[in-house]
Amino acid sequence: MENSRVNGDCPTENASSYDLTSSIATNVVDGFTMVAVGDLIVSRALTKGHHPGFGGVVDIVRGADAAFGNLETLIFDIRSFNGSPAAEYGGAYHISLPDIGPDLRAIGFNIVGRANNHAFDWGVEGMRETSRILDHSGIVHAGVGENRAQASAARFLETARGRVGLLSCATSFTPMSRACDPAGEAPGRPGLNALRLAKSVVVRREMLATLRQVRDALPNPKPDDDPEVVVLEGTKYRIGEYAGYSYDAHDDDIAQILRNVRSSKQFSDFCIFTNHAHQPGNWSQEPAEFERLLAHKTIDAGADAYVGHGPHQLRGIEIYKGRPIFYSLGNFIMDDLRTPVGADMFEEYGKDLRANTDAEVTAAEMSSGYASDPGFKDPVFYESIVTVSRFDQNQLTELRLYPIELGHSMRLANRGVPRLASPAQAKSILERLQKLSNPFGTDITIENGVGFIRPASELRQH
Template identity: 75%
Template structure:
């Protein structure tokens, strides 16, 4: 049913703009900086990173500065937890000093729901929350139950109150939070969007798979959907092009949309962030569920959708005057993590009595994350060390201009020095922005390159 824009805004929990979304209510000149993954193990503002200062100034100048917190913060000398048997591909760990350091850089709001949220158990999750709270950094996406993990958290700024909701489609099974049920207590963890994955194949290929399935002794061909074949736990469905299909869990979708609506009702500006590796770190294309779901989030009240996860850039779209960043890649990729759990040594064929944590990390980057099928997506290519800092400026409660500052993370530097962003030199900046132009063109987004900076400009009340 089409929404009546003249309905009582108090009754509806907010007024609506001309696009039909719940209106933002920020002062002119409101700016949001959004970056991708914060994989950082040490304090950086006082280190030997002279060109990093230019980026820090961009972060500090915004009203709200967001990043995805993809690490845990604690002091191993007093830590009471342990590395978990389920972990997000690597045991991310950071020194407590990065709490005040992130605050000094300008970060004031971070997402927490991702595949590393529980690498070090609930103890690591809770200790990270404590450090962020002590330093006044607002964070969302984890909690003592699903209601807490899914709830919006709020940042007060001079130009408006900002809400943040954080969820992830990439997570270890035991890290998913849940609510109480009767006498059963709730479960601490992260805010998850579960996706049912299937592989799309042409009809003739599906028929071959069906014959294989029917030949197995435990098959039940008479009960099968003719358009679907489940073989060895993998679902295949008929389609025109080979690829991956994802169906979002309807209960998770309803919870997330309700929390977005609630978050916007109590704020002037709402950021929703999704940690999504699908279909894989190798892909610059988005998963097939994501565009329509991003639209639904904005229709429910989100003013910006910030994606991250695959460690590289994906396209940018403008929908109803709001930015959609499908992936902002890495902002920090400082992998000087230590200690590393014994399970990770074993996965990469290393011996903790002989090999070092750094040697395990280098091998992990060369091979990629381990899965049940093997290693997926090597992470040592230059593309994972290139990204952008996005600065969105709003006028008349619409996105007026989006500036994209290309950054590089020192791919060619020695292990101890790489992973820290600096503004990319001209030739590299042009290549990064041209790649982002190409990735964004299918979404109807025009990026102009001016003085090594990408610029997207919109007219007031523009539908895009």
């Protein structure tokens, strides 16, 4: 079947808005709501503890038909675990207690993404045990599997207002965590659903000339055919107007993603596509250009929402053909009471296995960050939103944005649990989000400390 694309025509009053073919048309009951949040970095059961203000956030999550978050941890009991910490890990060894599964369900989450740079912190055994616990907890999850076909496949959530399909991929992942399919006698490889990127460093013309001199001065230089490109020690440099980074997505990976989006929508009433992307870095409040293209293509293929996460801070919101694109929803929970952390982390952050504690290693990681990114000292990493998208007549009629804060100034044992932000902090968060969303033509109004986007009324005017 051909890949039907969404055009830019104004919607009609029937269920086939934007001339979608019936096989990938949105088909939910009026009043369908989706809660989407960012990273779930959680190590303990939060509903059992004393966390002032947390209940107000839980009430919002529980009110949705589909409540989505990015599960950026592994769930298992270290006392009976048969695996080991992986040599490649996502910057820290994320680990959670087994009661996290039922606790996330108690909070209200019923669908989560798994493809991210922490999915294989504890190897294949950690991935499998996490899957077992999520299945037992009644939480639908996607993005990892025993081979590429399983990792890239859609998983489905049944709700009273429609069937929801979820696809999860990552452009930020450890190299050995990428899943692959069997080939002849070679078996498939367990892993995550990866979208590979070819990264280039963009420099001005005079900079490229200097880089070419360095390359030619090294032993065994290899000239490039393209005069506007220099490859130096495996890094590709090309000419641009401004210095920065660019990314080219892998054609085969994109083709499979779009086919799976189309397939997901053909078997569901509503489709969520989610991607874990740190590019160009945790320091950036703007998404890389490849991600905007990816978001548009997945919606063209039938996705009803694109949910981005990865850089641990908010990025802008775009409404594309009546569908929400969240370029990053930051952190929803950043409860980093992880233990054990694995010996490699002690060495990475200059700590002594015999003298320092897991908490001191975690504190060092939170201060210094990953090797290529800043740490989490800035309060911006502890401010985010809970998004609630409402659909009527199969169109997005209202998007509510509830500002939350995660206790940046609190001690480690109490930090990272979300609560609704104070009026002053809510105003600050929403005004920042207004600025980040303005380049995408998104109008966010602020009413009583809550942000609102109402795209349907704007579309009817065209």
